[in-house]
Amino acid sequence: MQSRPRVVVAGSGIAGSLITSGLADRDDIDLICLERVGAHEHMDAGTGLNVGPNALKALAAVMPERAQTIIANSLPWERWTISLTDGRVLMDLPLDTVADNPGIRIRWAELYALLRQPIDSRIRFGAELKQCGRGEDGLFVTYTDRADGSENRIDGIDLLIGGDGRYSQVRDHFFGAEAPNFLGVCLYRVLFPAGDNCPIQDYGQWFNGSNRLLAFRVPGDFVYCAGSFPIGADGIIPDAMKQPASLRLAYMPADGKPSPQAAYLIDAIQRYSDRIHWARLQDGTVRYNGAPGVLAVGDSAHPMVPTLGQGATQAVEDACVVVDEIRWALDNGVGLDGVAARVEARRRERVQFVVDFSREATDTMLAGSDPVQGTLKKLQPAFQTRLTTLYRDVPVPRA
Numbered sequence: 001m002q003s004r005p006r007v008v009v010a011g012s013g014i015a016g017s018l019i020t021s022g023l024a025d026r027d028d029i030d031l032i033c034l035e036r037v038g039a040h041e042h043m044d045a046g047t048g049l050n051v052g053p054n055a056l057k058a059l060a061a062v063m064p065e066r067a068q069t070i071i072a073n074s075l076p077w078e079r080w081t082i083s084l085t086d087g088r089v090l091m092d093l094p095l096d097t098v099a100d101n102p103g104i105r106i107r108w109a110e111l112y113a114l115l116r117q118p119i120d121s122r123i124r125f126g127a128e129l130k131q132c133g134r135g136e137d138g139l140f141v142t143y144t145d146r147a148d149g150s151e152n153r154i155d156g157i158d159l160l161i162g163g164d165g166r167y168s169q170v171r172d173h174f175f176g177a178e179a180p181n182f183l184g185v186c187l188y189r190v191l192f193p194a195g196d197n198c199p200i201q202d203y204g205q206w207f208n209g210s211n212r213l214l215a216f217r218v219p220g221d222f223v224y225c226a227g228s229f230p231i232g233a234d235g236i237i238p239d240a241m242k243q244p245a246s247l248r249l250a251y252m253p254a255d256g257k258p259s260p261q262a263a264y265l266i267d268a269i270q271r272y273s274d275r276i277h278w279a280r281l282q283d284g285t286v287r288y289n290g291a292p293g294v295l296a297v298g299d300s301a302h303p304m305v306p307t308l309g310q311g312a313t314q315a316v317e318d319a320c321v322v323v324d325e326i327r328w329a330l331d332n333g334v335g336l337d338g339v340a341a342r343v344e345a346r347r348r349e350r351v352q353f354v355v356d357f358s359r360e361a362t363d364t365m366l367a368g369s370d371p372v373q374g375t376l377k378k379l380q381p382a383f384q385t386r387l388t389t390l391y392r393d394v395p396v397p398r399a
């Protein structure tokens with residue numbers, strides 16, 4: 001019979017790695033983290049992301065050393081510009097007017113490596129969760145060890161944390177599978193070497209009608225570009241739209257004279273079209289809790305559209321609250337069975353706000369939208385106040 005509560009974290013992505021980090025020094029729990037990829041494989045290694053100022057602010061309060069390492073290995077996100085591909089600037093927002101600190105720009109591979117490196121020995125890599133459920137001995141999971149093909153089982157779990165991402169088995173099994181809500185927009189991503197005289201620096205967006213390019217520099221002298229265009233109600237991305245010539249046409253202004261930044265990006269997506277990762281904008285309902293001893297976090301708890309760069313950002317906020325709640329429960333001799341409900345109570349309202357705000361901010365990317373009017377609305381106090389709430393009102397640790 002085990003004497004210490006057993007905590008199993010499924011997935012060492014953003015949320016799972018940070019939760020494992022924040023609890024790694026606790027010898028009063030039996031902590032196990034299962035990750036399906038190998039130690040040196042990185043999911044989505046070919047892309048980049050911007051993480052919001054709110055993630056760094058929340059992380060600095062709960063795991064300051066993690067925040068420092070991430071900041072030291074990334075570029076600051078300090079400005080947000082929105083223009084048309086013909087060069088007309090619609091918005092130029094210094095983030096310090098709406099946030100207490102900068103966000104960051106980084107490559108996925110680098111972020112995953114930074115998050116996993118300090119807990120390398122705590123993660124069971126190549127361990128793919130196959131089943132989870134409730135048996136005679138409480139909660140259990142089974143997993144396949146990809147190194148030797150063996151099937152393994154862990155019983156007697158006191159807290160199972162589903163950090164296994166957007167297609168979470170933990171969420172599907174315990175809370176019920178749910179069809180995603182597609183927004184009718186294709187979003188693709190590509191990372192490429194910046195090259196000489198690269199005009200792309202901090203976070204910018206360039207519209208041609210509802211077709212949008214988003215780009216910024218990331219460390220290592222790379223540019224990350226995420227392009228989008230509306231698609232039909234069937235959610236299918238037409239093959240014709242994936243062709244380099246179609247992509248060029250989608251962003252070329254009517255007068256055929258793109259700004260230097262737009263021209264650079266249009267050339268790059270044509271040149272690197274074979275490296276593109278294709279996806280569709282989708283979101284779903286918020287759900288952390290719903291079965292005793294089971295907690296969903298990150299994309300598993302709240303699939304959202306990446307329009308405001310909040311998916312990974314909210315996974316960081318989640319991790320901060322989860323670590324805070326588990327530390328508090330252990331320090332006060334309180335069982336872990338109430339952790340999921342307490343996390344849900346602290347997170348639901350804020351995360352619902354972020355999911356809704358992200359969906360609404362997608363207005364300028366929908367078919368038939370007007371990016372000029374839509375961006376002017378983003379300059380108004382109503383939008384800026386919500387942005388301030390987003391970036392500043394982060395969860396604070398228990399006293």
Ligand SMILES: Cc1cc2nc3c(=O)[nH]c(=O)nc-3n(C[C@H](O)[C@H](O)[C@H](O)COP(=O)(O)OP(=O)(O)OC[C@H]3O[C@@H](n4cnc5c(N)ncnc54)[C@H](O)[C@@H]3O)c2cc1C
Nearest residue numbers: 011013014015036049050129164165298299309311312313
């Ligand atoms: C096109 C696009 C652009 C985006 N851009 C941004 C951005 O700029 N900024 C931002 O903040 N967010 C962005 N996001 C969102 C971001 O990718 C996610 O919100 C974030 O990665 C969620 O973190 P997570 O910890 O919940 O899950 P993940 O980081 O997805 O981690 C899940 C982990 O679980 C593991 N796993 C899955 N299944 C199993 C299993 N069965 N067994 C064991 N392990 C398993 C996976 O290997 C992975 O390591 C973007 C998303 C998309 C699609």
